[in-house]
Amino acid sequence: MLTYISYRLLQMIPLLFVISVIVFVIIQLPPGDFLTTYVEQLRLSGSDVDASTIIQLKAQYGLDLPLYGQYWVWIKNIILHGDLGMSIQWNLPVSEVIGDRLLLTLLISVISLILIWIIAIPIGIYSATHQYSWLDYAFSFVGFIGLAIPGFLIALLLVYFVFNLTGLSVTGLFSPEYEGAPWSWGKLLDLLPHMIVPVIIVGLSGTAALIRITRGMMLDELSKQYVITARAKGVSERRLLFKYPVRLAIHPLVSTIGWTIPALISGEAIISIVLNLPTTGPILLKALMVQDMYLAGSFLLILSVLTVFGTLLSDILLAVVDPRIRFGGTRS
């Protein structure tokens, strides 16, 4: 097991390296560097920048170096000092801008993930054991819609209908009085009801996908011979179901984490823009619009790195659950 984990950890290093290179390239894509934009912006707002500040910033971010040198300075600052660069738009270090928002994005994604599991697995099992019943058809239909219509459209329509029917606006994550306030119990309690709508919308397509996978797996298992044998021996239906097929059907829970997490974070990014949530989405969009590339790049980097770790976690879990993978992993 330890060898498997260390093997996977070693495998991650080149992956993380390449991701950081891609993000760096994206940061560099817009013409000019951030310093010229920054100085330009300060000049426009009337405050003059003295030459020594420019030289100091230049040295700090290695802007006088060739590209690979710049990359080196950038990644060194991140790894050694946790310094992600400056956001020109906020005039703050990127890490300060990101902090809370990243936490909220993660919170929404993780809660959605758990919700997906809680909802999708029982429905998947039910649909498989009651194949072609009207509830099965109903779930399939809802699943179809959940898969086909993207979260941001559902969010848009939901905002409209809720407003139309009740006059309430479901946007935002906090009541006005808590918006700028520091974290407290009151703020946390205020957050919970506001999270319901985003969590449901973010989780919808994942739920639909997992229902389909679970249903398919269950149907495959239920038609296998051991089920028939067990039934012939007189094992009760309930015991028959939960002893083996359900255990196997829960397998995709673990094996799909790898792509569910990036999908959730992806979906959250755009839904949060529609619902105007104080998470990573809107700020990433704004950063891209004004080409605040250190901020945008940092988001991309952090979200990707989180995904890589999520995938690693799911692989380890899978190895715990399934010895075949564990042994296959150590051999290669």
Place this chain on the structure above:
Amino acid sequence: MIRKVIVKKSRTWLRLDRSKTVSSPEHTQDLRQGFEFASQWRLMWWKFRKHKLAMIAVPVLLLLYLSAIFCDFLSPTLPTSRFADYKNAPPQGIHFYDKESGFSLRPFVYGMKMEMNKETFRRQFTTDKSKKYPLHLFVKGDPYSFLGLFPTTTHLIGTGNPDAPFFLMGTDSLGRDLLTRILYGARISLSFGIVGVLLTLALGLLLGGLSGYFGGFVDVVIQRLIDLLICIPTIPLWMALAAALPQDWTSVQLYFGMIIIFSAINWTDLARVVRGKMLSLREEDFTLAARLGGASNLRIIRKHMLPSFSSYIIVIATMAIPSTILGETALSFLGLGMQAPAVSWGVLLQDAQNLQTVAHEPWLLWPAAFIVVSVLMFNFVGDGLRDAADPYK
């Protein structure tokens, strides 16, 4: 002897096919034998035909694409023409019955009057029943060039009166007819799905094929590349790349730039399937036989391997079309994709971004309905194709 029987059976089948009666058990038996003679594609069609939703979806999609192609003729006006007196006008209904003149076979629309709401101070439109504008087919209207080929002024339907309001889906804040804009937007949005998937298909086939056929080092590199692309959350990556497209690009350049971005990210699914199929087909006896027979790599791939998994490729490609359409819509909706003079469904939805406008002008959500319908229909077709992809099951 055996051949005679086969010929006889196939004749029975042919007769059956013409008479289209397959209900009695005797006939079903004959039908089953017919399956033994039908080609793979024919079997797939029979199986596809059974998927009711898919059979509904195909004509709907055809209709959508046809109206996208002929949008300039079908739409009552031009996407850029503004009706200054009718800004944010609600959709009009088509009427056949009027209290004064009774029922008329020729449909008509009522005029619209603008009033200031005294409480909210917003401009509001009410139907003005004193004015009636009958609708005609093939009316003269704004000049355009039909399919970009020859200039004409004929539109399918309209009032023929340039001052009369005729907005079946309302207008936007600049007084442009939403129906016209949706029809024109269909051109970009719907074609984006097809063109985008074609490029994705080319990339996926090439890279997946290379990976699966040659194995070894090539395989490792391409597999790691796929792992890498899956790790980066797609929407933020799309957003970042789309934002990096030069701001001074024309609509056409943007369109193809976005297609390249989508394909560069989306080829992984297809490549994985192609690789998996390649790996298993490589071990088949017929591949070995072809190689022993002296066929070149390219010939083996083209003549022996490709036909045996082309149906799967079609399924995946069909399933990829809706997500590509949605990708374009999402980016344009956020303002990172197609830009304003160009009309796509995503660009149109930009107007519906904030709650205030949606609450007062809900008809601005019409493009969403078109997106949902076309995406659902593509999913149904994809589902039907997936069931039909392996007709021997």
